[in-house]
Amino acid sequence: MDYHQKQQSPSQTLPPDHLLPVLVIRSPSMPPFFFFKSHLQAHFHLLDPLDASEPAHSFISRHAPSVLALLCVGNTPVSSETLSLLPSLKLVVASSAGMDHIDLQECRRRGISVTTAGHIFSEDVADFAVGLLIDVLRRLSAGDKYVRSALWVAKGPYPLGLKLGGKRVGIVGLGRIGSEVAKRLLAFGCNIAYYSRKEKPYVQYPYYATVTDLSTNSDALILCCSLTKETHHIINRNVMEALGKEGVIINIGRGALIDEKELVNFLVQGRIGGAGLDVYENEPSVPQQLFAMDNVVLAPHAAVYTPESLEALQELVVGNLKAFFSNEPLLSPARLE
């Protein structure tokens, strides 16, 4: 980040009670996400409704006139109601890979800038997606459980898994994450094809105009797109039928990309081959029927987080806030279409 080298911005030279205020929006269940709080406090005056004794609504209203910037921690919702309490707001700093919890339309309407987590998480998410795919195909976690339960001794050899090389992998959403996934799977000898809202020029992978078409021609689907009105339940019964009995679905996007009830039915009935899931429609709730299945791998929304990516996120968040208060270009502005 460049900001260390630029001239000292006002927030760095002022004593603590003159630090510029930043409203923090977070839910109580997110302590691990706030690991960079102390770093932020060195640069900004953090206004945290959860630390106040009064109700959040009145805390926010009382401070509203001086709040130009808001930090959204993790997936805490930033709704139009919250935004309506902040007439002076000019910047929302997001700190998660997904943006579906922020009312971006309202931000655009009000001329509020939004910054994203950029591509910080992309590699780690892509690594995790590939790890899930290998795990499902080769029953790695199920085999591990087999050994730990002393079944290798008692029952003998564990069934063979499936080959990864030569598999046709359909990427749903060829953004940064999807591209990183594709790049990795090429090294394993997979054949990549994709679906996206629009075909991407200069991309060498075959394009399919619908997810169903992609699915018909794939052995595995990896969901890498963001959650929007259009992509809600984009993986539905038709898509899963098209994917077929041997097909595998890996979801590192958002739970609601898949019709979860249908997915569970398909898995229970053996109508698809398996699934690797990091996200669910109603976290942290995971459909119990999946717990007994050997062809399913379940992760607790962990794909993004490594200490390295959180460190980079911390720098990016502080960098965006400093740029904003110094009237300099934001480091990772969102394109609000």
Place this chain on the structure above:
Amino acid sequence: MQGDDQDLRTQDLPQVLVIKPPPLLTLFEDKFMSSKFQLLKAWESTLPLDQFLTTYAGSVRAVLCSGASPITLDIIRLLPSLQLVVTASAGTNHIDLNECRRLGIAVANTAGVFSDDGADAAVGLLIDVLRKISAADRFVRHGLWPSKGDYPLGSKLGGKRVGIVGLGDIGLAVAKRLEAFGCTILYNSRKQKPYVPYPFYTNVHELAADSDALIICCALTAETRHMINREVMLALGKQGIIINIARGAIIDEKEMVECLVKGEIGGAGLDVFENEPNVPKELCELDNVVLSPHRVVFTAEGFIAACELVVGNLEAFFSDKPLLSLVIDE
């Protein structure tokens, strides 16, 4: 009559001795039917082995084996006509290679067939250990996510320095994959490989000192037995990860267990063990370890390709053609 002709034809076919059936044969027996040879199944006889061999295997020129049925000096001595040992495995540590060399007995294995699948497995194990995938899966299945909150963070794969022990077919395939993840590849092998862009280390200890993870891809030999010992593991360090898809005995397993329990190394992904199917109990209680029952390197497709290679070698031999996968000691 037709029946007699068929019997004659069968009797004419040269025999391939099988002392105990390789897993491949048990799984895919139909793939071993050939017009060029027939199997002499020693395990089906009630006679003790040496008696069986003396009685029936005097003119046998080829033997089919695997880790389950070692071809020792004693067995070779009972097979005066032996000219070929085909093993249904990449490993050859269960064959007395010295004696074979001395007597001019050729050895063929299934090297190359499992390279891609083995490499996929090694990378899968590494991602699992680093990103705690199996441990997280257990966490979710035990219903701990709602009550305990988020699962502890893993560690980033990109940028890690990965030391490959043994840069053969499998090692090279692992390197190619990990490069796509942004890892830095280092290696140790018996000899430096020309035309390979990765830094070479003359010994495993130095490789470990410079690596964040070691991936064991070499053969088990007298030199490599317990090569990964306590010193190597301490050099690898408290954050270091070991992945073993080769042979359990390459690692001093007792020392490894102690290092893991005491936190002297960071974690391990193991598909092989010194005394399969027995796995040290302590490992089964650790969250920073992923255990596979000597399975994750194999696929049905790989097994079928191995069958074809084994049969191909035998048929080539009996047709006086060059072997497909002759083992050449370097």
